[in-house]
Amino acid sequence: MAFGTNIRTYFDGKWHDGDVPVMRASDHGIWQGSSVFDGARQFDGVVPDLAKHCARANASAEALMITPTMTAAEMEAIARDGLRAYGAGQAVYVRPMYWALDGSDLGVAPKIGATGFAMALEEVVMPDPEAATTLTRTRFRRPVLEDNVCNAKAGCLYPNNARMLVEAKSKGFGNALVADAMGNVAETATANVFMVRDGVVFTPIANGTFLSGITRARHIANLRGDGVEVVETVLTFDDFHAADEVFLSGNFAKVTPVRAFDGTEYGIGPVTRRARSLYWDWAHSTGT
Numbered sequence: 001m002a003f004g005t006n007i008r009t010y011f012d013g014k015w016h017d018g019d020v021p022v023m024r025a026s027d028h029g030i031w032q033g034s035s036v037f038d039g040a041r042q043f044d045g046v047v048p049d050l051a052k053h054c055a056r057a058n059a060s061a062e063a064l065m066i067t068p069t070m071t072a073a074e075m076e077a078i079a080r081d082g083l084r085a086y087g088a089g090q091a092v093y094v095r096p097m098y099w100a101l102d103g104s105d106l107g108v109a110p111k112i113g114a115t116g117f118a119m120a121l122e123e124v125v126m127p128d129p130e131a132a133t134t135l136t137r138t139r140f141r142r143p144v145l146e147d148n149v150c151n152a153k154a155g156c157l158y159p160n161n162a163r164m165l166v167e168a169k170s171k172g173f174g175n176a177l178v179a180d181a182m183g184n185v186a187e188t189a190t191a192n193v194f195m196v197r198d199g200v201v202f203t204p205i206a207n208g209t210f211l212s213g214i215t216r217a218r219h220i221a222n223l224r225g226d227g228v229e230v231v232e233t234v235l236t237f238d239d240f241h242a243a244d245e246v247f248l249s250g251n252f253a254k255v256t257p258v259r260a261f262d263g264t265e266y267g268i269g270p271v272t273r274r275a276r277s278l279y280w281d282w283a284h285s286t287g288t
Contacts (some may be wrong), residue, residue: 004123009119009120015081028110030099032108032110036098037057037155038053038060039053041254042282047083047094049218050113056096057153066110079096091125093121096118097117135176136168137262140176141179141180144209165190177237193246193248195240197239197244202233203216206237215249215250240261244269245258245267245268257272
């Protein structure tokens, strides 16, 4: 099922209207899970950090032993060409994807140089900035590099994220606040996380169990540039219960306010609003 509407698909060297088939039944990516993707966003006529998202798609492919077939610049050019079919006021999700076509070593390892590529553009509205979510704990944890490809935006990681999210939804919450292998807070099921205490912003230090996101890095730079102290450190669940504000960071919504975490309630505070305002100002100032 498609994620959005008004879909265009780049496959086999050209753009197609609609959600076209791109995989075969025996492609390594479908039966061995060797697929990676990335996501950028067009909104208000800008596509922030598109080059970084394309570069990360290649890095993710290499981490999963899939051979990239184009440079990040070539991928970016394809995306911008496809986006010309949409109006500046349309919000579009940009998703480049690689998967291995063939396997080696009894079919398990991806075969070098045998790679499929597609890019999907889907119209998906930007979420309401006042639409706050709620968080709860989950029994599922983020893996470590020794047992999974935590250094890639890999499709095979997402069933674990889905377990977290489904558990949270079954308890009546919008998302899950997730622990790493040591029991400290890593991120949520779908996004990086920030908390605010006494005007200082804190976020879990990148320890290899989760992707330190492109949008996360942008928020850190924007806030520090605005004179806000941002600390990357080890954070516990108790730290989040003691927070004044909590917000999520990801490509899809950029900033998502959090109004509650397992009985602790927050407002949509001034730092959360400032982080969003700074991001929008930065995105429009770059014109990308």
